[in-house]
Amino acid sequence: MAIRLIAKGAEAEVYRTRIFDIDAILKDRKPKAYRIRELDENIRAARTKSEAKTTYIADSIGVRVPNVLLVKRYQLYTTYIEGTRMSSLMQQGKSIGNRLMSKVGKYLGMLHNAGIAHGDFTPANILIDAKGEPWVIDFGLSSISDSIEEKAFDLLLMKRSIDCKSYAYFVESYSSKASASKAILARLSEIEKRGRYNERA
Ligand SMILES: Nc1ncnc2c1ncn2[C@@H]1O[C@H](COP(=O)(O)OP(=O)(O)O)[C@@H](O)[C@H]1O
Ligand SMILES: [Mg+2]
Secondary structure, rough: OEEEEEOOOOOEEEEEEEHHHHHHHHOOOOOOOOOOOOEEEHHHHHHHHHHHHHHHHHHHHOOOOEEEEEEOOOOOEEOOOOOHHHHHHHHOOOOHHHHHHHHHHHHHHHHOOOOOOOOOHHHHEEEEEEOOOEEEEOOOOOOOOOOOOHHHHHHHHHHHHHHHHHHHHHHHHHHHHOOHHHHHHHHHHHHHHHHHHHHHH
């Protein structure tokens, strides 16, 4: 089986491979020597399981995500998505269209309505395919959550990573989709105020 490392993050090693004759991605959570072994195994297993679960739910509610193919204790196989990270496009100075930002906002609203906080909702975790369609990836820090704070944090991360105009399209679409958007946006303002206060301190 040909296997090629394509990313090595703090969390996991990501490989491109094949499984069941399908072009696939393997996300492999390696041991962390600085953690007590039992704790380390629990964390890696829990994150693998929750990433599989939330990715699966996201797919079932119509958010474009990779398909879950196989879940092992520390390894998750999903379909390979041919695309470019939104963050890479931004670094190359390519403009991110308004329609695309609206779609990303709509997807986040759908996730929140389904009780999922993504946990790392940044342009590095959005892939754009050849048709210009966004795919949400990396549910490794996601949670099934009713927490307004965690959802507001998803908005905050994206807001900090994109320009004002892009954010305007993103949040407009998010607000019309997310049923609790009012409370979540209010919490976002609160977090931002806290942040400004902390920066002054
Ligand atoms: N299903 C996928 N299809 C294509 N590329 C992927 C897929 N999943 C991950 N990648 C690539 O691997 C990188 C790291 O994967 P990610 O799930 O974001 O893990 P990390 O926790 O290291 O950020 C992504 O930024 C993307 O470039
Ligand atoms: Mg990532």
